[in-house]
Amino acid sequence: MKLEAAKAQFIQTWGSLATQWGINKTMAQIHALLLITPDPISQDDLMEELSISRGSANMNIRELIDWGLVDRVIKPGERKEFFLAEKDIWKVFRQIVKERKKRELEPLLKVLEQLKAVDGEKKNREAKAFTDTIENIQKFVGQADKSLDTMIKADENWFWGNLIKLIK
Amino acid sequence: MKLEAAKAQFIQTWGSLATQWGINKTMAQIHALLLITPDPISQDDLMEELSISRGSANMNIRELIDWGLVDRVIKPGERKEFFLAEKDIWKVFRQIVKERKKRELEPLLKVLEQLKAVDGEKKNREAKAFTDTIENIQKFVGQADKSLDTMIKADENWFWGNLIKLIK
DNA sequence: TAAAAGTTTCAATAACTTTTGAAAGATTAG
DNA sequence: CTAATCTTTCAAAAGTTATTGAAACTTTTA
CATH class of the missing domain: 1.10.10.10 (Winged helix-like DNA-binding domain superfamily/Winged helix DNA-binding domain)
Incomplete structure (x- = not known):
């Protein structure tokens, strides 16, 4: 070619x-x-x-x-x-993650926090399902956010090395 | 609200x-x-x-x-x-990763493999830079692909638990 | 300081994506 | 079998996003 x-x-x-x-x-x-x-x-x-x-x-x-x-x-x-x-793909990747995290995850967390404050008086089926889902998403996104923070700071070899150890 | x-x-x-x-x-x-x-x-x-x-x-x-x-x-x-x-966000996430991996990462790996076969005779600056970048991307994507495979199979608690241990 | 060289903006236009809804296609009940 | 109900398709229309290129702006040089 x-x-x-x-x-x-x-x-x-x-x-x-x-x-x-x-x-x-x-x-x-x-x-x-x-x-x-x-x-x-x-x-x-x-x-x-x-x-x-x-x-x-x-x-x-x-x-x-x-x-x-x-x-x-x-x-x-x-x-x-x-x-x-920048030619180092690991750096490129971290930079993209950093930006998207800032632009998307962080605003999303704010919205989710607000949505938990749904009128809780009527603990009906619908309201329950709603807050449950919101809380689960919040937990998930919060955890991802923290993990990504660490990843952004990590060195490539350290990160992959440990991840591979972890998954093997 | x-x-x-x-x-x-x-x-x-x-x-x-x-x-x-x-x-x-x-x-x-x-x-x-x-x-x-x-x-x-x-x-x-x-x-x-x-x-x-x-x-x-x-x-x-x-x-x-x-x-x-x-x-x-x-x-x-x-x-x-x-x-x-499906209400379990971890499952939803894994499912999305699984699909995107199949639809995007795997085809990309095939293209990258082909692109490495660039005419190598002229080991000039340009050709060198090109194959270097392609090889780096290939390594990166390949590693990500494997890690995601493992993640897809993993249980939520196991995954986050280990990841948190890893990054702390 | 004036002209040249380079950069940025933005309204019009083009390209692309999504939605609509009527028509055709299925499936089920009687 | 056939009428009724529900689902799917698809071409046209609407909506969205990206691109163009000329004009305005900025910087540099002489």
């Missing part, structure tokens, strides 16, 4: 996987291209390689920087900005 | 969370309603409660059954079908 074809397929695969996870396809494709390219790339080159417009490139690059997955790089003597992705 | 309001908020929260994860909002809302309702519900009641059409209800219910999150229930003497959701 030729390098160009392999690159193209990786970019496309990464992009379609992303859409299944609620992530913008173009953003994932830019990320994919940066992941497999050793040197920093300019916005113009990204636009060229992926056939995307200036606006889209700019917006998605900014989002990637926001997620902490891509860094702006200034080359001495060059006017343009260049972009470089 | 009144039960009806709390239910409505839970359904809405679950639905919008789902869209962030690439899951159809209506499907998640149906799931949410079934989660907090102790008894089986008919399609007509689902349509009524969530204000959705017959077609959408049917399609999304089928998808939920496909995901193994909802069961069809036949009530003796009734012509209609009723639907009931």
Whole structure:
């Protein structure tokens, strides 16, 4: 397989996987291209390689920087900005978990906490089932939240090493 | 907070969370309603409660059954079908992981395997960076895949208990 | 300071996804 | 068998999300 074809397929695969996870396809494709390219790339080159417009490139690059997955790089003597992705997949993964946790799990926990305060007077079947489910979800999400916190701080070898010990 | 309001908020929260994860909002809302309702519900009641059409209800219910999150229930003497959701969140979570793993991780591993076979003759900087990244992703995804396999089989208490011990 | 080079914004448009509901297809009771 | 009841399908419509590209803005150079 030729390098160009392999690159193209990786970019496309990464992009379609992303859409299944609620992530913008173009953003994932830019990320994919940066992941497999050793040197920093300019916005113009990204636009060229992926056939995307200036606006889209700019917006998605900014989002990637926001997620902490891509860094702006200034080359001495060059006017343009260049972009470089973190290549260590474990770090990338932790960064994504960290962001999603902050954006999703934490707000969810707040909502669940409120929902427990449903009028408890009438301890009927319906109200009981509702609070039971909410409390179970809350426990589950709370536990996941804590575990992820630890994982974010953990070192890759330590984490996998222990997990593998645990599951063997 | 009144039960009806709390239910409505839970359904809405679950639905919008789902869209962030690439899951159809209506499907998640149906799931949410079934989660907090102790008894089986008919399609007509689902349509009524969530204000959705017959077609959408049917399609999304089928998808939920496909995901193994909802069961069809036949009530003796009734012509209609009723639907009931698994209430144990740990089981729900494992089921979702199992499905996504099958639908996404396993195909991804196949693609990655192919991509490693990039023309290796020219061991240039670019080709090197590409295969390095692909191999790293492959290792990572492969490890995750195995760990998830074990998790799927694990019992809740066993899993959390050990994970908490591990991370403390 | 003016022109050049680069970056960002945003309204219009395109692409994609979901929903609708009427029609066709099943199944059951009588 | 056939009428009644319930379920499924699917093409059109609505709704949602992403992309475009020209214009506005900012920074740098000379």
